[in-house]
Amino acid sequence: MKKEFMRTGKVLLIYPSMGFSGNFVRHAPLSLLYASMDLVARGVEVEFFDQRLYGENWREPLSEVIKDGLLVAGISVMSGTPIKMGIELTAFLKQALPQVPVVWGGPHPTFYPETVFTICPQVDYIVSGYGSRPFDLLVQAIEENNPEPNFPGIYYQKDGQLVANPSEQVFEYVDYKKIPYHLIKDYSVYGQLESKQIIFSMYSAYGCPYKCTFCSSPAYLKGFKHRWEKVEAMEVVDHVEYVQKNFGATYIYFIDDDSFVNLKHVETIIDEISRRKIPVELGFRGARVNEIKRMSDEFLDKLAAAGTDIMHIGAESGSNRILEILKKDCTVEDIIAVNQKLARHGQIKAAYNFIMGVPGETLEDMKKTRDLMLRLIKDNPSTMVFTPNKFRPLPGTELFEVAREQWDYKPPKTTEDWITLEAEGDHYAPWFNKRMISFSKLLLLGSYFIDHKIFRVTKGDTGVYKFLRAASWAYTPISNFRFRTGFDRFYIEYFFYQLGQRMSGLIFR
Template sequence: MAAAKKVALINPGKSQRFAVQEPLNLGYIAAYLEKNGVEVKIFDQLAGDDVENAVLAFKPDVAGITSTTPVIYEAYKNADFYRKNNILTVMGGVHPWFFPHEALAHADIVVRGEGEKAMLDIVNGKRAGGVIDAGYVENVNELPFPARHLMSMGRYLYCKKYTPHILHLPYVSSRKKIIHILTSRGCPHSECIYCHNSFKKFPYRANSPEKVIEEIKLLKKDYGIDALYFVEDDFWTDIERVAGISALLIKEGLNNIVWGASARVDQIVSTPPDVFALAKKAGCRSITIGFETGSPHMLEVLKKGFTIDDACKAAENVKKAGLLLHGNIIVGAPHETMEDARLSKQFLKKTAMVTPEIYLFTPYPGSMIWCKLETEKAIPANMDWRRFSQEETIINLSAIPTKQLNKLRAAMYITYYISNPMQAARLIFSALMHPRAIIDKILHTLKPGFINTSPLPVGERTKVRGN
């Protein structure tokens, strides 16, 4: 095939539950290709695009498809269709990264790693097939901003109208324009047993405060945004950078944009009060912390790298700063008992988190726990990847009976909303305003607790396909 000049980038999937934010990964690849003279379009199935017909009409030389685990079947269907129509088909994302040979049954090329430079090599005809180990971009500050002009921004700016169950910005209404922004890559911890970072092991790299502000100024100018959320794994990693971004937001008059970000417990424990005060003045309204559990035993199992005392101190620091505390809890982790779960419920109540996100432990491909199970031949050969949504028990590794475990998450949510009538009222209002999306989310949250969805059996295993 001659050197390609047109590239279609596809965001697959049909469930609105997965359409929370802009496809920033594709946006970065698109911007990098455009910078190098390539014609690019993004086709977003999650945003409702009829991607197959639209891609054929565009007549690309290359189709690049990203995918996470729960939407991999839609990704494979797309890949099969484009390859059948003689389009060089490339797959990337965390699932093809860990199962390249499975993905190669549907695509010509699989990219493992960050895709900007690898896709340009493919476009220029330097690679025509097989697996490309792309590694990572060392200097993310040199990358152009994601090509949002190619995205369905009318859909994503008002993401709360389509996914009103978004919990990480509880103070922003569905009438406000929301942007999700990525200003760093990698995680300095990378040890949590359930996380994709445990197999990537890419170093932490971040944009300078000046570059972050340049992007936010552009977003304000182009889209008139009201709120933003920093979607990186650990926005709070570099406290000096947080202070620098906050100071520049104030200096540039951008502190009328409210924002939230994620952080680790240890980062919040070590943050000085003046940095919290500066961030609040700069528009920060909430901090999301991956607590995951209220049990000291489970913190060790999950390899979180902090203690319950640390977690309580972090929660106290956030509230003392006048910020909303948002956080995550996981139930059903390896060896977890009902006593561990009781401690998590107690922790939720003690810390008074706002709209906590509660997940069922899911052994995602590539995570440390997945690799351990694979070594023990404890992975079934025929997986239903659609179930990997953290909303049902895939493999019960806890000491809690499966039926009881499936009800536990739903019960924790119900207890939270009964204890927080204002948040419950907001949920009911969202259900009335956006019934289809919110009912879909509620059903997926409650269904495992009341309808038997059996976990994959524990016993003799065969090697997982695609490895």
């Protein structure tokens, strides 16, 4: 039976609530801005609805937004809690407006498109991969009442079978002047922790040329002609200046997979930001140890002078054997050396990411990671250690095949499996024994306290953070003793941590 759609009305794009970490960090929904670019340029009315701003009380405000009908509703979905919220949002929309097509896009439909219609049968279409052009073509097809839009990146079901149109293997270059920043009415509601910064995320480069065995980028970019391409430096700086002057940006967060492949490119950007005296601070999400090895003290001085206050660095492990398995192109000794170099530039926080649960990892490897964390903090007062990520085998990656062939790993199948797949959730791979599970809990919870991060990133201006700072002050000596000695018996604190996770949505609402 041919679907009949509404052929007029606005397009509504929805950003769902996140998991535990989303209570502390809430950046503006860049995915919605990008997905709507071509629609807005074509004159289509677009509205955003950010579920994160309403907590549990989202139904009434959403009812008000959709009361006059919609042409299309789109939801940006990651794995984990956003799937649960996406299902609830889809059901709500379908009950209110049965004829309005619901489209899922974002990371989960990009990496696992074949799972979406099983997870949420009420979804009508998927946009997989870069979304601005495919989503606009899909909306045009809906306007023309064409229920079978066979454009790259569009997936749907026909007679119970999946119709797949894989996305084009090219980067989506974005003209910053086309980004409809005006669709977000108030940027002050976004930020992280207690920071008053007006944060804008943007790209200075696309992709990543490296081949880390755990990462989705090499798998996704396999068919691309170039796996890393830079945005022209002057265009990047023009973009920074544009959001600072027009929307009051005070902080620019470069969310590149890897910003520092070409150091000259970054140097040109920071030199120009300094030359123009643009009053912003900078953060870089993608930095590798092998790249920091190439940075001179003069280069790091320039980064600091341009306003850089943090670099997120993929250390990943304190075991050389695991680093080799991960293909990180560095050693533990390299990590220690670059951290000592960064210690000479204290304005820049060295924020290290780690991963635990790699296939073949042993308890001794995990202890070496613990020891490296402590060494980095000792050597550099500006070091921050982020909670280690639990390894998840991602389809298409080298370690997914290892996990499947050597450990008979089975990826998530049920909706509940996908919902509980949070970075800090209690999911453990089959190669984890009980002792490793216990130690991983120690690493995860202990990482909140070993660097006194809550005192460095909050001021205690609100009741919640005053309580968290007081609790941290009282518990840190106990946590650090456990962390350093590996003493995890009677670990009741982890139960309260899990309880806090479940209650956090109410606490931070």
